Amino acid sequence: MWQIFWKQFYTEGAYKNILLGLRNTLVIAICGLIIGIAIGTIVACVQVAGRRNKVAKVFSVAGDVYTGIFRGTPIVVQLLVFHFIIFASVDIDGLTEAILVFGLNSGAYVAEIMRGGILSVDAGQLEAGRTLGLSYPAAMLKIVFPQAVKNVIPTLGNELIALTKDTSVAGFVGTIDLTVAFRAISSATYEFIVPYIMLAVVYLAIIIIFTVIIRLAERRLRRNERK
Amino acid sequence: MKENKKEKTPAVAPDPAALIEVQHLTKSYGQLKVLDDISEKITEGEKIAVIGPSGSGKSTFLRCLNVLEDPSDGHVFFEGNDLCDLKVDINLQRRRMGMVFQQFNLFNNMNVIKNIMLAPVHVQKQDLRKTRTKNFFTRIKNLFRKKDKREPLINYGKTLKQIKIEARENALRLLERIGLADKADAYPSTLSGGQRQRIAIVRALAMNPKVMLFDEPTSALDPEMVGEVLELIKELARGGMTMVIVTHEMGFAREVATRVMFMDGGKIVEQGPPDQVFESPDNPRLKDFLSKVL
Numbered sequence: 170m171w172q173i174f175w176k177q178f179y180t181e182g183a184y185k186n187i188l189l190g191l192r193n194t195l196v197i198a199i200c201g202l203i204i205g206i207a208i209g210t211i212v213a214c215v216q217v218a219g220r221r222n223k224v225a226k227v228f229s230v231a232g233d234v235y236t237g238i239f240r241g242t243p244i245v246v247q248l249l250v251f252h253f254i255i256f257a258s259v260d261i262d263g264l265t266e267a268i269l270v271f272g273l274n275s276g277a278y279v280a281e282i283m284r285g286g287i288l289s290v291d292a293g294q295l296e297a298g299r300t301l302g303l304s305y306p307a308a309m310l311k312i313v314f315p316q317a318v319k320n321v322i323p324t325l326g327n328e329l330i331a332l333t334k335d336t337s338v339a340g341f342v343g344t345i346d347l348t349v350a351f352r353a354i355s356s357a358t359y360e361f362i363v364p365y366i367m368l369a370v371v372y373l374a375i376i377i378i379f380t381v382i383i384r385l386a387e388r389r390l391r392r393n394e395r396k
Numbered sequence: 397m398k399e400n401k402k403e404k405t406p407a408v409a410p411d412p413a414a415l416i417e418v419q420h421l422t423k424s425y426g427q428l429k430v431l432d433d434i435s436e437k438i439t440e441g442e443k444i445a446v447i448g449p450s451g452s453g454k455s456t457f458l459r460c461l462n463v464l465e466d467p468s469d470g471h472v473f474f475e476g477n478d479l480c481d482l483k484v485d486i487n488l489q490r491r492r493m494g495m496v497f498q499q500f501n502l503f504n505n506m507n508v509i510k511n512i513m514l515a516p517v518h519v520q521k522q523d524l525r526k527t528r529t530k531n532f533f534t535r536i537k538n539l540f541r542k543k544d545k546r547e548p549l550i551n552y553g554k555t556l557k558q559i560k561i562e563a564r565e566n567a568l569r570l571l572e573r574i575g576l577a578d579k580a581d582a583y584p585s586t587l588s589g590g591q592r593q594r595i596a597i598v599r600a601l602a603m604n605p606k607v608m609l610f611d612e613p614t615s616a617l618d619p620e621m622v623g624e625v626l627e628l629i630k631e632l633a634r635g636g637m638t639m640v641i642v643t644h645e646m647g648f649a650r651e652v653a654t655r656v657m658f659m660d661g662g663k664i665v666e667q668g669p670p671d672q673v674f675e676s677p678d679n680p681r682l683k684d685f686l687s688k689v690l
Contacts, residue, residue, distance in 0.1 A: 296464055297501035297596075301515035301603060302491035311514065315505045 174363040177354050190350030191371070197267050197346065198333040202279075204272025205332070206325070209279025212236065214309075216280070217287050221305075232280065239277035245338050247274060252342040263344035267336070275332050282328060286321035287313060319390050326383030330376050337372075347371060410473035415440045415607060415638055416461060421470035423456055423662075430456045432662035433470070438640065440606075443633050445649035445670070446642045448659035449685060454642045457659065458609050461640065462493045475606070491519055494600030498612040500592040502584040502599070509580040512567035512599045513560070519603075520559045527552045563602070570598040574628060590621030594628050601632075608632065610641040646689055650674055658682045 177183050212232040219229030239247065251270050290313045298308030340349035351368040355361050410417040414437040423431040430453045438444060446454045459465040461472060463479045463486060472479045474489050503511050531549045538546040554562070571577045574594045584592055593613055600608060613629065614622045626648050633639060633652045643649055649656055650670045657667040658679070666679045674690075677683050 291499075291501070293497060293499050293501040294503060297495075297497065297503070298515075299487075300462060300464060300490055300493070300495035301600070302487050302519050303515060304487050307518060311518070312503050312505070319505070 170360055170363055173358050173360045174354065174367075177358050177360075181357075183350070183354050183357075186345065186353060187347070187350040190345050190347040193264055193267075193339070193344055194333070194336050194346045195375070196264065197271055197336045197339055197344070198329065200268045201271030201275050201332055201336075202325075202329050204268070205275030205279045205328070208272065208276030209281075209283050212276065212280035213283035213287060216284055217309075236277040236280050239274050240281075244270070244274050244335055245341055248338065248341050263339075263342050266342055267339040267344045267346075270342075271332060271336065271339075274335075275328060278328055278331075279325070282321055282324045283317065286317035286324075289320050290316045322383065322387045322390060326379070326387075329379055329383070333375060333379065334372065404469055405471070407471040407473075407478055410476055410478075411437055412476065413437075413439060414473070415442075415475060416640075417473040418461070419471045419473070421457070421460055421472065422468050423453075423460060423465060424468050430662050431460065431467070434662075434664060435470075436657075436664065438607075438638070440638050441636055441654075442638055443652055443654045444640045444657060445653035445655075446640065446657045446659060447644070447646065447649060447685075448657075448665075452659040453662040454659050455611055458611050458640060458642050461609055462490055462495060464495070491515075491603050492606045494597075494603060494605035494608040496593070496596050496600055496608065496610045496613050498615050500584075500589070500596045500616070502592055502596055504584055507581050507583050508571070508576070508587075508595055509564065509567050511584070511595065512570060512602050513563045515599070516563040516566065516602050517560055520554070520563075521556060524552050524554070524556065524559065567598075567602060570602060571595075574598055588621060589617045590624045593617060593621075593625045597625075597628055597632075607638040607640070610639065610643070612642050612644065614643070614645060644689070646674070646686075658685070660685075 178187075212235065215225050216229045216232050218225040219232075220226075248267070248270050251266060256266055287309075294312050294316065295305075295308050298312045299305065303311070336346055337348040339346045340352075347368060351364045351371075355364040358364075405420045408419060410419075416438040418434055418436045421431055421434040421436075422429065432453075434457065446457065448454050456465055460467050462474075463472060467480060470480070474493065477484050477489055479486060479489055502508075503514065506514065527550050534547045534549055541547070568577060568580065571580055574597075576591060576595065579587060579591065579595075584595075587595070597608075597613075610629065614625050617625060622645070626645065629639075629641070630648075630652055641649070641653070653670050655667060656670045656673040657664050658673065658677075658681075659665065660681050666673065666677065666682050673682070674686065677686060
């Protein structure tokens with residue numbers, strides 16, 4: 170069965186498709202997380218500010234609706250809705266669409282992560298900043314936020330890992346990702362064992378690499394605490 | 397529902413002689429009244445020790461003085477400015493009111509010198525930016541004015557670099573004063589409680605405050621380290637700094653304070669010079685309190 174797989178993989182040129190799929194999977198996961206962090210941070214800041222500011226309160230309700238919808242529906246359903254309803258009449262390629270949907274989806278999770286991170290910083294830190302004459306936004310930006318980010322790195326890493334694995338459903342909207350590429354081999358050869366085990370191994374390898382990178386980043390950020 | 401809201405007590409013009417004046421200060425959390433209609437004046441140079449049992453509202457009273465806690469009713473005047481008035485820029489007033497917390501609250505993400513430099517650099521940078529913006533608009537307006545009617549530009553006198561250098565020098569001088577200059581690059585998590593609290597005090601001093609508010613500065617410290625912190629506060633007191641200290645250190649209160657306030661149930665029950673309060677207390681609640689703590 171190895172020969173069958175190898176023939177399809179190398180001689181028939183399926184590896185090109187797999188490399189494309191690998192690239193797409195990584196691009197969707199990383200760009201999705203970047204968009205997610207951008208959206209999530211804004212939503213979290215608005216929600217935290219909403220506890221004391223009436224204008225921000227209005228936006229914070231909008232943020233609640235957003236997180237509610239995107240955390241409350243499966244990612245596959247979101248992909249389908251965007252593909253067949255929202256972008257039905259727009260000419261947009263599958264990759265961009267997937268990045269957008271995964272970005273919006275992870276934004277909802279990151280918003281909660283960030284909010285937790287901000288709330289986990291001791292209230293005394295903000296008070297100390299305020300008593301020194303810093304305004305609320307300045308104290309948040311210079312004192313609370315850097316500490317919140319440090320607290321949040323492990324959880325964000327978790328989000329990146331979850332997101333990477335979630336991209337395996339990006340094929341629903343016609344994007345060639347890893348899963349689609351390997352499935353193509355198995356359906357061309359009627360050979361299932363090797364392609365799917367290989368697929369699992371590739372995902373595992375990606376996740377292990379991400380985990381190591383996150384650990385290093387975390388250690389680097391914590392380094393200055395004990396010196 | 398606005399009709400139901402209780403009318404706030406109108407402010408009376410503050411006494412110009414008082415540095416801080418509190419009028420009918422009330423703070424309640426729901427049904428619980430933590431501060432009950434306190435009116436008090438603090439003049440420059442006074443060192444006030446606030447004592448009392450836990451839950452008597454000492455800390456809340458102190459936190460209301462720089463409106464860290466929003467009063468439910470009443471007014472707090474600092475140098476004639478009503479801090480409860482939303483038109484008054486509270487950040488501008490707080491620059492000149494230093495505060496020291498029980499839990500130190502040093503910024504964990506910065507080393508010691510940055511902790512001290514942060515506020516002076518930040519506020520001066522803000523002022524610098526404001527003058528620059530103002531100058532920019534005057535310049536544009538000047539284009540349309542006759543030569544003799546042009547408005548002069550404001551000179552802030554310092555560049556950003558100078559601000560930073562000055563703040564750094566000042567911070568190092570302050571650290572030198574408390575003997576911690578070698579810890580300038582250390583992070584707060586590596587310091588002892590006493591060191592942290594002394595740094596928190598000089599951090600507040602870096603803003604050249606007119607008054608210092610101490611919220612139980614030694615309550616979270618090991619007994620060993622209480623002395624070094626109290627010594628620094630005493631030194632400040634000798635330097636003539638106006639201060640309000642909430643404390644459980646009766647001996648210290650007696651030594652440093654020019655006036656002692658005893659609070660109970662959200663009211664200042666008795667106050668006076670330390671000798672009078674400690675030697676011949678009138679109030680039975682104060683007598684009871686002193687018999688337990690002395």
